[in-house]
Amino acid sequence: MSTNSTPRTGGRLRNEEAHRSVLEATAALLVENGYGALTIEGVAKRANVAKSTVYRWWKSKPELVMDASVHVPTPGPDPAPETAVDPASGAAEIDTGSLAGDLAAFLADLYGAAADPVRARALTGLAAEAQLDPGSAAPFRDWARTRRELVLVLLARAVAREEIPAATDVESAADLVLGPFWYRLLVMGAPPARAEGAAHAAAVLHGIAAGK
Amino acid sequence: MSTNSTPRTGGRLRNEEAHRSVLEATAALLVENGYGALTIEGVAKRANVAKSTVYRWWKSKPELVMDASVHVPTPGPDPAPETAVDPASGAAEIDTGSLAGDLAAFLADLYGAAADPVRARALTGLAAEAQLDPGSAAPFRDWARTRRELVLVLLARAVAREEIPAATDVESAADLVLGPFWYRLLVMGAPPARAEGAAHAAAVLHGIAAGK
Amino acid sequence: MSTNSTPRTGGRLRNEEAHRSVLEATAALLVENGYGALTIEGVAKRANVAKSTVYRWWKSKPELVMDASVHVPTPGPDPAPETAVDPASGAAEIDTGSLAGDLAAFLADLYGAAADPVRARALTGLAAEAQLDPGSAAPFRDWARTRRELVLVLLARAVAREEIPAATDVESAADLVLGPFWYRLLVMGAPPARAEGAAHAAAVLHGIAAGK
Amino acid sequence: MSTNSTPRTGGRLRNEEAHRSVLEATAALLVENGYGALTIEGVAKRANVAKSTVYRWWKSKPELVMDASVHVPTPGPDPAPETAVDPASGAAEIDTGSLAGDLAAFLADLYGAAADPVRARALTGLAAEAQLDPGSAAPFRDWARTRRELVLVLLARAVAREEIPAATDVESAADLVLGPFWYRLLVMGAPPARAEGAAHAAAVLHGIAAGK
C-alpha cells in the first residue's frame, strides 16, 4: 500500500529473519523449560541475535511471550483461530442457534488453546507474571477480557432468544462459564482435556437454565 | 517449615522473637510491595535478622510466605479459621443441614480469606510461583487441594441426604464451586467481595440441583 | 587478565577509567589492610564499580592482585622495572661483566621490588594463596620461575666466562642465590632492605667457610 | 587419694578421647584436602565433636594445626624428634665435631620433617596463614625461629672451634643455611627430598665460586 503512516526517511529495513527466529526461539524455550526459566538473554542466544535486538522490538518478557504464542502455527484445520479475539467477529463465527451449542463451541475452542503446549505455557506464565508485576499484566488481562466479553455476547443472544430469563445475572453466569477452565489450568496445574469442555458446558448450562 | 517435632538433646533454644519478626516482616512487605518484589534478603533486613536464619527455617520463598499468611492474626470474630484446613474437621465445623447452607458458609469463609490483604497477596503470589517453578508449587497446591476435598465432602453429604442425585458428577460440581473464586482472584485481578459468595453459591446450586 | 589482544568486532568499549580505579583500589586496600583482608567485594565498593565488572576482567583474587602490583607506578629511577620479567631481556639489561656484579645488580632489583609496600604485600599474599589453593598458584609461581631462570642465565654466562667451574651445580647455586630473599620475606616476616642484597651476594659467592 | 592438687570443685571431666580424635581428624583432613580446605567445622564433624569443643581447646586454626602436626606419630626410629625444638638440647644432640657434619645432620632433620605429609602441609599452611593474618603468625614464627637459633648455635660452636673466621657474619650465614629449604618448600612448591640436604650443606659451606 502506498499510504504508509510511518514517517521514515531512510534507514536499514528491519530483518524479518531475525524477528522470526526470536519468536521461534521463545516458543521452543517455553516448551522446553517453561516460562519461569525463560530469559531474554537465553532467547537471544538461542536465536543467534543480539540481546538489544530483542529489547528493540519487545519491551518486556510478557509481550515477547504473548507475541510468540500468537504466532505459533496452529495444528488444527483453523488457519487463524487467534483472529477470533474480537468479541464481535468471534460471536459471529460461533453461532449455532442455541446457548448450549454456542457454549460447547466456545469451550471447545478455549480448551483447545490450552491443549497446545506453547499456548498453555504462555497462558500460565503470563498469568503468573500478572500477579507478580501489575505493570506487565496488560497482555494477559486483555486476552482474558476478550474471552469474557465474547461469553457475555453469547449470553445476551440467549436472553434475546428467550432461552434464559431476562433477569439472569449474566456476570455471575460468565464467572461460571470461565471459572472452571482457569481453575483447572492455574490451580490444579493440569490443563483440562478438550473433551472435558462438553461436561463443563452441560454442568454450567443446567445451572444457568435452572429456573427455566 | 518452622515446626520442628524432633526432641532436642541440647543446643541453644530457637529464638521465638526472631521467628515472629521474620513472619511479621514478610507479611508487611507482602502488603507493601507485593509477592514479586519480596526477597529473602529484604525480609531479613526488615526483620533485623541474618539471611541465613531465614534460610534455616524456611527453605524457599513460597514456604515462608505460606507460613506468614497462616500466622497472620485474623481480624474477624473467628479466632482460628485456619484450623479448618483439615477437610474432616472443616466439614464438621461447616454443617448447616443443607447443601445451600453448607456452600454459603464455605464460600463465605473462602471469600473472607481473600479479603485479608496479606492472605490475598500470598495466595496470588503462591499461585504465580506454582506456574513458574513446579518444584515449589507444593504449598499452594496443598492449600488448594484441601479446599477442594472439603467441597467434595460437602457434596457427598448432600448425596447421602438425597439432596442431589447420586449420579451427580461431583468432580465437575467441585470445579463449578471453586472455579469462579480463582477466576476472579487470579485472572480478573480483583478478589471478589465476601458478599458475592452468596450470589455464586446460588448460581452454582441451581445448576447442581437442576435435575431435582 | 586485563590485556585483551583479540581484535574486537563490536561491543561497547571497555571503560579504562573503571579499570584503572579497580587497580588503584586494589593497591590501596592491599597496603591498608593486607592481602588476607582484601575482598573482591571491598575492591568493587572502593572503586565505585559493580562487582561483576571486577569478575569480568579478573577471574580470581590472585590475578587481580598480580595485575595491580605490576601496574603500580614505580617510585625509583627505573621507568619500567617490570619489563625485566623476560629472562633473556632481563639478562641483557643486567650485564656488568662479572658474576659478582651481575648478582649484586639482580639482587638489588629483587630487594628493591620487596621494598615497595604494594609489591611486597602482593608477593607475600600470592605466596600464601599458592599454598592454600594450588589452583590459583600460577601467577605467583610464574613470577618466581621467571626470576629463577634469569639467575640461571647469569650463572651460565659466568660458566662461559670461566668465572666458575663448568661442573658447578647451577640448580643448587640458584637455590642459594634466591633462598635467603624468600626466607626473609616469607618466614622472617620482614622484607630485607635493598642494601642487604650486597651482603647476600658476597656470602653466596664465597660460602660460609670462605676464609678458611 | 585425698590429697588432690588440682583445685576442681566439680564438673564433667575433660574427654581425652574427644581431644585425640580432633587431632587425628585434623591431621587426616590436612593430608586429604590441604590446609586451605581445612575448616574447624569440618574437623568437628569428622571427629564427631561439637564445634564449640574445638574452639574451647584451640583458639584458632593455626594453633590446632600446629598441635596436630606436633602430635603426629613419627614413622622413623626417632621416638620424639620434636623434643629437639629447644636450641640448647637440639645442639647437644647434634654434635658431630665439625661444622660440615653438624649442618648435614641439621639439614637431614629439617628435610626429613618436610618429607612427612602432615608436617609438610602444616608448615606450608601455617606459613600462608602468617602472611594473611599477622595475628596468628606466632606458632609458625616460633617454630621457624627455634630452627634459626639452633643454626646460630652450631655456627657459634664452629667459630669457637676456629673452623670459620671469628668475623663471620653469622646472621647472613644462617640465611644461607635456611633459605634454600624454605625457598624450595614455599616458592617452588615441592618440598626437597631428604637426600638433597647434603648437596645444600656442601654448597652453603663453600659458595658458588668455590672451585675458583
Next chain:
DNA sequence: CGCTAACCGAGACGGTACGTCAAGTCTTAAC
C-alpha cells in the same frame, strides 16, 4: 552518489538477589 537513518551484533556496565559456606559467639541441656 552520497547522505542519513535505522538496523544489527557484540558486549561492557552498574545493579540486585541468589543460595551457600564458614567464621566465631552464645545459650541451653545433659552429664
Next chain:
DNA sequence: GTTAAGACTTGACGTACCGTCTCGGTTAGCG
C-alpha cells in the same frame, strides 16, 4: 562446671540476568 548440641549474626563468595549503553558495521531510501 565441663562438654555437647546447635541457633545465631556476620560477611563474602561466585553466578545469573536485568535493562541500559556504546560501539563498529551494514543496508536501505531520499535528495
